[in-house]
Structure formats: C-alpha cells, structure tokens
Amino acid sequence: MSTDFQNGRIALGGRLRELRTEAGLSGRALASHLGWVQSKVSKLETGRQTPTAGDLAAWATAAGRPEITAELQARLRGLETQYRSWRRQLAGGHRERQEAAVLETRRTAHIDAFESARIPGLLQTAEYARHMLIAGAEFIESPRDTEEAVRSRIRRQEALYEPGRRFRFLIWEAALHVAVGSPTVMVAQLDRLVGLLGLDTVEISIIPLGAPLRRTPAHGFWIYDDRLVIVETINAELWLDDAPDIALYRRAWDWLAEGAASGYQAHRLISRARAQLSA
Incomplete structure (x- = not known):
C-alpha cells in the first residue's frame, strides 16, 4: 500500500473520530446505532480499513452532521485517485x-x-x-x-x-x-x-x-x-x-x-x- 494513501486514510480516520467525539458518542454507541461491529468503527478511525461512500454518509448522519458528507466523500475520492482497489473498480x-x-x-x-x-x-x-x-x-x-x-x-x-x-x-x-x-x-x-x-x-x-x-x-x-x-x-x-x-x-x-x-x-x-x- 502506498505511504501517501495510508497517510491519507489515517487522516480521514482522525476526522471521523473527531466527528464522533464532538457528537458525544462512544465507539460502541456509534457502532450500535449503525448496526456495525465495534471493530469496524475502530478500524475506520485508525486508518486500518477504507470506508465506502455509504459508510461516510452513515457516519456523518449518526454524528448529527449530514452536511459533512460531501467533505468526507471528497477526501475518499482523493485517496482513490491514487489507490484504486480492484474490489471497487x-x-x-x-x-x-x-x-x-x-x-x-x-x-x-x-x-x-x-x-x-x-x-x-x-x-x-x-x-x-x-x-x-x-x-x-x-x-x-x-x-x-x-x-x-x-x-x-x-x-x-x-x-x-x-x-x-x-x-x-x-x-x-x-x-x-x-x-x-x-x-x-x-x-x-x-x-x-x-x-x-x-x-x-x-x-x-x-x-x-x-x-x-x-x-x-x-x-x-x-x-x-x-x-x-x-x-x-x-x-x-x-x-x-x-x-x-x-x-x-x-x-x-x-x-x-x-x-x-x-x-x-x-x-x-x-x-x-x-x-x-x-x-
């Protein structure tokens, strides 16, 4: 995996963690609200997993900030400009x-x-x-x-x-x-x-x-x-x-x-x- 891609994914994860904490949600609470396993929240926040556009929309809505969806998805597109997984392509x-x-x-x-x-x-x-x-x-x-x-x-x-x-x-x-x-x-x-x-x-x-x-x-x-x-x-x-x-x-x-x-x-x-x- 390219270093630039991984650094970008970590930065995106940090932004997700920021939105969650600003909303006063624990990782467990957010996972429960979205119907996810808690480990998915952890992996997204630490840059160990790449979110989908749908994941980002759901996260922003759960954090009470649906207007942030476009920003998050733009960050994701920036990552995928360089790193394009076969699964997605x-x-x-x-x-x-x-x-x-x-x-x-x-x-x-x-x-x-x-x-x-x-x-x-x-x-x-x-x-x-x-x-x-x-x-x-x-x-x-x-x-x-x-x-x-x-x-x-x-x-x-x-x-x-x-x-x-x-x-x-x-x-x-x-x-x-x-x-x-x-x-x-x-x-x-x-x-x-x-x-x-x-x-x-x-x-x-x-x-x-x-x-x-x-x-x-x-x-x-x-x-x-x-x-x-x-x-x-x-x-x-x-x-x-x-x-x-x-x-x-x-x-x-x-x-x-x-x-x-x-x-x-x-x-x-x-x-x-x-x-x-x-x-």
Missing part, C-alpha cells in the same frame, strides 16, 4: 476499467510499459485477453462481463496504428512462457507479437532470463507521457502523478531497458518460446 465487471484504459490511451502520445509475467494488454489477442479477464474475475470474485471487456481491450489497440504515437514495451522473457490458455492460444499470441515487431509506432523488447540487470523485475508498470504511472498489484492499482514517483519509475524502465533485446534478437526469443509450444 470491478464491482460491476471489467468493462468499465477497460473503457478507462481506452480513454487514458487516447489522451497519451507516448507509452512506455513493462510487464514481467504476461503480455501487455495493448498487444494481446482477443483469446489471450479473454482468458486473462476470466481468470481475473474469478480471482477478485467480480461479475463476469468478459465479451464486453474483450471488445474494449481490442478497441484500445487501435491506437497502435495511429501516426504520431509511440509505444515501447519491455517484456521479461518469462512472460512468453506463462501458459495463458491452451498452446494454441499461446502460439497465436506469440505470432501476434512477431507481427507487431516491424510497426513504426511500436517497439517491443524482450529481457532475456539471463540478462545482467541493475534493476531486477518486480512488477509491471506503465508510464503515460511522463505525467502518470499506473502500477498494478494483486489487490489494487496505483495511479501515480507525483514527479518524484514518475522519475523513479522512469529510472526503473531505463535500467531494465539496458538488458533488453530488440529487433532480430527479440524475434529470436519469441520464436524460441513458440517452438517450445510446437514441440
């Missing part, structure tokens, strides 16, 4: 998040992306994307709207062919070997990568497993015009727009790129992975 399925990716890509001229364990979404075939989205919905236990989400992901790829754009992808070689779906799915996906190697708007580089690196692969991240970095974790996405954070991820990308193979060498690594599937 995918509450209605994957399509909305995929549409957000389409919009962010449209407003971006230059994307640098690194992926350590999967093919980047902008380069995925429909069938590979379908398997990824189904697995993601099962893991998060979110509603399945797979086909709508696949269509959105493929529509996002139209940006690859637009003049004036630039996309640079770093892919750790391991991602070429992670089995997503059947061998047939993987063969088609690797063929897709080869087909994009000569596109003038796209650079695909592969980091060989044995390459010496100053920075070892940790997690995937995407840099949008050096104004935004999106980092995906198991439980959330971080949307980072602070200059020092962006500079740190820029350095990570540059260091990883030092050990990457491009052109013919990248083609050879992809072809080697494909040959293993056909053996």
Whole structure:
C-alpha cells in the first residue's frame, strides 16, 4: 500500500473520530446505532480499513452532521485517485476499467510499459485477453462481463496504428512462457507479437532470463507521457502523478531497458518460446 494513501486514510480516520467525539458518542454507541461491529468503527478511525461512500454518509448522519458528507466523500475520492482497489473498480465487471484504459490511451502520445509475467494488454489477442479477464474475475470474485471487456481491450489497440504515437514495451522473457490458455492460444499470441515487431509506432523488447540487470523485475508498470504511472498489484492499482514517483519509475524502465533485446534478437526469443509450444 502506498505511504501517501495510508497517510491519507489515517487522516480521514482522525476526522471521523473527531466527528464522533464532538457528537458525544462512544465507539460502541456509534457502532450500535449503525448496526456495525465495534471493530469496524475502530478500524475506520485508525486508518486500518477504507470506508465506502455509504459508510461516510452513515457516519456523518449518526454524528448529527449530514452536511459533512460531501467533505468526507471528497477526501475518499482523493485517496482513490491514487489507490484504486480492484474490489471497487470491478464491482460491476471489467468493462468499465477497460473503457478507462481506452480513454487514458487516447489522451497519451507516448507509452512506455513493462510487464514481467504476461503480455501487455495493448498487444494481446482477443483469446489471450479473454482468458486473462476470466481468470481475473474469478480471482477478485467480480461479475463476469468478459465479451464486453474483450471488445474494449481490442478497441484500445487501435491506437497502435495511429501516426504520431509511440509505444515501447519491455517484456521479461518469462512472460512468453506463462501458459495463458491452451498452446494454441499461446502460439497465436506469440505470432501476434512477431507481427507487431516491424510497426513504426511500436517497439517491443524482450529481457532475456539471463540478462545482467541493475534493476531486477518486480512488477509491471506503465508510464503515460511522463505525467502518470499506473502500477498494478494483486489487490489494487496505483495511479501515480507525483514527479518524484514518475522519475523513479522512469529510472526503473531505463535500467531494465539496458538488458533488453530488440529487433532480430527479440524475434529470436519469441520464436524460441513458440517452438517450445510446437514441440
């Protein structure tokens, strides 16, 4: 969890505690009034749990300050601008998040992306994307709207062919070997990568497993015009727009790129992975 997010959550919790004490309510009394377990009140006040917008509205009303609801919810939105949990983002399925990716890509001229364990979404075939989205919905236990989400992901790829754009992808070689779906799915996906190697708007580089690196692969991240970095974790996405954070991820990308193979060498690594599937 990001330090900025946690600090913000603690500050929001302090504001909730202030409202409760000003209303002359104990934690037990507030929990009883709202029909919550007392531990929820404690976790919200100490920043160990993120409230929902509904939680904040209920808290403000119980404290006799319903007019404070807008302020509290604005604080919550400020937190979620940076830290966006998958549980909340995918509450209605994957399509909305995929549409957000389409919009962010449209407003971006230059994307640098690194992926350590999967093919980047902008380069995925429909069938590979379908398997990824189904697995993601099962893991998060979110509603399945797979086909709508696949269509959105493929529509996002139209940006690859637009003049004036630039996309640079770093892919750790391991991602070429992670089995997503059947061998047939993987063969088609690797063929897709080869087909994009000569596109003038796209650079695909592969980091060989044995390459010496100053920075070892940790997690995937995407840099949008050096104004935004999106980092995906198991439980959330971080949307980072602070200059020092962006500079740190820029350095990570540059260091990883030092050990990457491009052109013919990248083609050879992809072809080697494909040959293993056909053996």
